[in-house]
Amino acid sequence: MFSIQNFTVESLAQQFGTPLYVYDGNKIEAQISTMREAFAGTNLKIKYACKALTNINIMKLMRKNGVDIDVVSIQEAHLAILAGYEPNQIQYTPSGVAFSEVQEAVTMGLRMNLDSLPLLEKFGQTYGNTFPICLRINPHIMEGGTLKISTGHKDSKFGISIEQANEIYDIVQKYDLQVVGLHQHTGSDFKNAHVIIEAAEKLFGLAFQYFPNLEFIDLGSGFKVAYREDDHVTDMEKLGKGVVKVFNDFCQQYGKDVQLWFEPGKFLVSECGYLLTSATVVKHNPARNFVGVDSGLNHLIRPMMYDAYHEILNGSNPDGTEKEKYDIVGYICETDTLGKDRDLPVVHEGDIIVIKNAGAYGFSMASNYNSRFRPAEVMIYNGNAQLIRKRETMEDILKNQVVVEV
Structure with missing residues (x-):
């Protein structure tokens, strides 16, 4: 299982939820x-x-x-x-x-x-x-x-x-x-x-x-x-x-x-940051296989904006010998391919999918597109994992909206 310092990504996901930005x-x-x-x-x-x-x-x-x-x-x-x-x-x-x-x-x-x-x-x-x-x-x-x-x-x-x-x-x-x-x-x-x-x-x-x-x-x-x-x-x-x-x-x-x-x-x-996501669906189409995750371009826009490459791992099974080729895609109503044609150990629903090099221009360029919440952030420092930003809620989405009679 993939770890950041001494914390497995599954333990971090269990404690703080996904999607989750983690910084070393x-x-x-x-x-x-x-x-x-x-x-x-x-x-x-x-x-x-x-x-x-x-x-x-x-x-x-x-x-x-x-x-x-x-x-x-x-x-x-x-x-x-x-x-x-x-x-x-x-x-x-x-x-x-x-x-x-x-x-x-x-x-x-x-x-x-x-x-x-x-x-x-x-x-x-x-x-x-x-x-x-x-x-x-x-x-x-x-x-x-x-x-x-x-x-x-x-x-x-x-x-x-x-x-x-x-x-x-x-x-x-x-x-x-x-x-x-x-x-x-x-x-x-x-x-x-x-x-x-x-x-x-x-x-x-x-x-x-x-x-x-x-x-x-x-x-x-x-x-x-x-x-x-x-x-x-x-x-x-x-x-x-x-x-x-x-x-x-x-x-x-x-x-x-x-x-x-x-x-x-x-x-x-850049290299200090990881975006942890959960596989929500594994979809086998005639043309290609898709892994849908609980994140997307609203949390990491670099692949869509800059054609940026980010290494992606199956954090729940990083060393598995049986592999398949997948497109890792988001949950946004837009084409939001986070990684294309990635050879990963077989992915199952619920696996933690880890996107590396997510420390720079990840959360700082995140948005509420599709009215999705922005993720929580955690920093691991000297062996301690601490929450440094709470996950947003509907209250955050509505906070500055003014309801008027229509």
Whole structure:
């Protein structure tokens, strides 16, 4: 029977029900250690990109391990503060938000990361050089698992084009803005480690030419994790050696010790997460076999949205020698295939079907589609399994609805 730490998936399902998100907190700590080892020799700061998984207990675990935080909305910032972060530990990286949200972020004392010329202009008009800022630069590098998760190419909505460097500098000079950081993010699941070094060198060029007072350079993230056996992953040791060398060379030429920032999300939490589901029906059709489970795209949208592959196990019988090929499908009134043509030990109704790599962009992208409840969440940490989010109920579905006479 498949286990997470020392807990069998059937015991977890019996105690907490299904569908159920389970997170291995010690795996998160191991990923943090891997990053620190890879980039040892630099003044490293890790910022958790919390949009990947915003449960407040996961954020508290990050803080416990000395990891700061990157948020993309004011609501995430409020969650981070509730998790114990100080405002200066929170980097706010909005994309196309109303200026009122930017103003709230300033009032809260967050670190500001500005991603467009109009926003830079408006910020300068409103605040002058009162607050330090970071600039999100689009380095024009096409990289990432798919176009949907590639964010640093020329046609992306994200960041200020590197070709607009002169315009950036004009606005900075006009308002005497305090630029203390440069940021880029090429996208998730990049396959070639050299892209980080290529992006870094573009930011170094801007620093030398325009920005003499930087405190940090933020190289984003996008490190590839394994979604299947023998999958390509980012070689963190190799990447670290390359980045440490070029970054230290930059600091020496720049004349000061600049912090190196990364903001991983998926790398820290993807592999810690499991979505436990129950097989509700095993359906043998002439063309193919289906295993229906008590979950679907409302709980894990990545397979439908990104054609993402997640390894799927029969957690009740992981080592069975008699196998069949199945499509694992959800209970949503929509085509919601979670896994296609999977060879699994024979599945019976009631078996626990385990979907791996569900820690990143699983619950955080979940919805109430078909008026289904979102799952409970459990964290296993140092041998203890604790409920960290209750399963929703009809009260949650109805909570903000206003019944009127019709």
